[in-house]
Amino acid sequence: MYNIKTVVKLVGIPAVTIRAWENRYGVVEPGRTDGGHRVYSERDVEDLRWLKRQVDERGMNISQAAKLLKQTNAERRDEAGRQELVPEADNEPALAPDIRQLTFDKLQASLYDTLIQYRTEEANSLIDMGFALYAYEDMFHHVLVPILYRIGEEWESGKVSVAQEHFTSNMLYQRFHYFFRVLPVQSNMPKAVAFCPSGEHHQLGLLLFVLFLRKKGMEVVYLGTDMPLDGVLHVIESKQIRFVCVSLTGDCNLNAALGMLRHIVDEFPDIRFVLGGSAFSGGGHPYSGFVLSGDPAKWESWFKDQVGK
Structure with a gap:
């Protein structure tokens, strides 16, 4: 556990900013000492570091970054709870990817799994998260298009069904046409x-x-x-x-x-x-x-x- 002075040194965020993010967006929930002073866990420190990177390096506003972080942490807790309730169930979905470590490969793998299982809401959530984290050209080139190539190849080889290929293709082609509509002429x-x-x-x-x-x-x-x-x-x-x-x-x-x-x-x-x-x-x-x-x-x-x- 760390006090706020130590956290400031570890993450490079002023104490007043940490408190503002905590109070306004609920991004961390520090414990309290007997004297009422804040104490932060290792997870709190990791979350604050991740938020700082999104704001400083990717130009994301803090409200958007906080929303994504809370959404991912909630998904991870929900999935963990389901796995604990049914520890030996077959085909149990893996934990939602940690947004702080969501590389293109991890996002691609997680999204592919949700698509071939027809999990529409989870797929849309992952796609939205990817577009929030990365430039939209990168999302298309490094995530969506590789999935479309893969689903096409696996359909031709008989590894996936026609329904799985159609569902996946239609979901991802919709994203192309959305950007075709909204980009200014x-x-x-x-x-x-x-x-x-x-x-x-x-x-x-x-x-x-x-x-x-x-x-x-x-x-x-x-x-x-x-x-x-x-x-x-x-x-x-x-x-x-x-x-x-x-x-x-x-x-x-x-x-x-x-x-x-x-x-x-x-x-x-x-x-x-x-x-x-x-x-x-x-x-x-x-x-x-x-x-x-x-x-x-x-x-x-x-x-x-x-x-x-």
Whole structure:
């Protein structure tokens, strides 16, 4: 147990701030000596250190950090209580991750487990916690997209059911579309349309690129997968599209996709393409100069060259 002077030295927070956080947000509950002086446990010290990091290093406000900390501690107590009541139950969920040690890998593992068990509320809570702790691009790149790749691979190998794959994919795709809606559009920016052509259903790389464009302030009409030509032409004309973003992984659909690009150029000679996916990146076609890799650093260079000037 530590007195408040020692805690101040250990965590680097002034005593008046510790008392304010304690009284206003209830982040710690120190004991009292016989003389009425506060005494803090090792857990209290750890909690205060974690809160300080969120405020100083991640720019989180204290009320938000305190809410996350209390939520996680409550989840840990609830889970511990359930495990104590049923110590030998099969498939008992693991303890909720400690928010102070919630790395991308730990968050990814915990979230995956909740999703394949259809635990909607817990999954949403973990996702919300991740977005509060990390930049949203990091959450997509290091947590949500790896889960989507994993669930797709495990569905193809028969390790998970169609229902599990659909539930997980729908939950996580909703987060993409939420950010597509709320990120502000800059009226002076050119507009883009993004889609996977007919026969193509792999959209993860394209979703990440659309998220990048939306962060930059571009309006992007996202058409999704298996998109036929007529609908694309209508969008280009009606929305005055400047950039057409296409992703293709299946080589079997490459010739049809190249024919689609030719039709677009015939109708709109000034259009600019952005092409991604393994089918396009193989080269040997007239549009190789428009291929962009999946490296976000390359996206930044492309944007500066093609849009930002």
